[in-house]
Amino acid sequence: MSPHQQTIGLGLVGVAMALEALGQLCFKHTANRSIHGVDPLALMRHGWKHHWLYVGIACFIVEAFVWTLALSKLPISMAYPAGSICFVFVALFSRLILKEQVGRIRWYGVGLILAGVALVMIQIP
Amino acid sequence: MLTELDQSMTAHDHDELLHRRQRRRVWAGLATAIVLGTASQILWKYAAQNGAKAAPSGSALQVMAQTMIQPLFLVAIGLYVLQFFNWMSVLKHADLSYAQPITAASYVTVGLMAWWQFGESLPPHRLIGIGLILLGVYFISRTSHRSVKPQPRGFTVEPVAQREDDR
Numbered sequence: 001m002s003p004h005q006q007t008i009g010l011g012l013v014g015v016a017m018a019l020e021a022l023g024q025l026c027f028k029h030t031a032n033r034s035i036h037g038v039d040p041l042a043l044m045r046h047g048w049k050h051h052w053l054y055v056g057i058a059c060f061i062v063e064a065f066v067w068t069l070a071l072s073k074l075p076i077s078m079a080y081p082a083g084s085i086c087f088v089f090v091a092l093f094s095r096l097i098l099k100e101q102v103g104r105i106r107w108y109g110v111g112l113i114l115a116g117v118a119l120v121m122i123q124i125p
Numbered sequence: 126m127l128t129e130l131d132q133s134m135t136a137h138d139h140d141e142l143l144h145r146r147q148r149r150r151v152w153a154g155l156a157t158a159i160v161l162g163t164a165s166q167i168l169w170k171y172a173a174q175n176g177a178k179a180a181p182s183g184s185a186l187q188v189m190a191q192t193m194i195q196p197l198f199l200v201a202i203g204l205y206v207l208q209f210f211n212w213m214s215v216l217k218h219a220d221l222s223y224a225q226p227i228t229a230a231s232y233v234t235v236g237l238m239a240w241w242q243f244g245e246s247l248p249p250h251r252l253i254g255i256g257l258i259l260l261g262v263y264f265i266s267r268t269s270h271r272s273v274k275p276q277p278r279g280f281t282v283e284p285v286a287q288r289e290d291d292r
Contacts, residue, residue: 116232
């Protein structure tokens with residue numbers, strides 16, 4: 001694995017995780033706006049009216065391709081810990097776009113999770 | 126007859142009760158999300174294992190095709206569909222920045238299942254990682270589950286009053 005490939009791989013992980021966070025954002029937006037409720041029957045009947053739901057699903061589909069590409073360039077023990085950057089994107093987007101109050105305690109939680117995922121996934125030879 | 130003071134107190138108590146009931150519902154949904162996520166990962170792995178065994182030449186394409194016709198794979202797909210509906214109902218009541226990081230607990234459950242069911246190793250650094258993830262989830266669980274009112278038709282979001290447990 002050349003350093004060049006590694007940089008491209010990490011970049012792809014970043015793109016995939018930004019797409020994941022955007023998809024989650026679209027789902028949350030749909031849940032906030034849904035006037036029909038989110039129980040399965042109502043979603044099946046009225047889900048097609050919620051355009052953001054489709055944008056979210058599209059984000060996840062594109063993400064699957066980008067993630068597969070990233071995995072072809074990086075070992076899993078590197079791709080998965082790098083993927084926990086998703087938690088940072090979600091907290092940032094929730095704060096900036098959904099205007100949620102992401103306080104100190106939540107950021108500490110995200111930091112601990114990031115460190116934990118890195119330790120769980122990393123391969124120590 | 127209720128005095129004005131009594132009325133305001135009951136309104137507050139009512140709010141508190143609703144908040145607590147909603148929080149229980151959110152937690153039930155989060156527990157379901159973690160269980161469904163873990164179960165689908167493990168079933169997927171079983172399906173891939175069986176698929177690899179069933180592929181005569183062992184080429185990637187054949188393993189993929191054999192995996193996709195495994196009954197367990199179809200069960201995993203079914204669980205993903207359930208997961209979607211459950212997740213939407215969690216998001217209806219909870220902040221995204223509250224609900225999403227809590228599902229990191231599934232790294233722990235998948236890790237433990239991998240050790241128990243597939244004999245993958247659980248060295249000390251991995252145990253410390255599991256501890257850190259659980260501590261992080263605990264931190265987030267100590268904050269209020271919702272900081273903005275859902276606005277079904279509106280275009281702006283208003284922050285709700287900060288609660289005592291929100292530091």
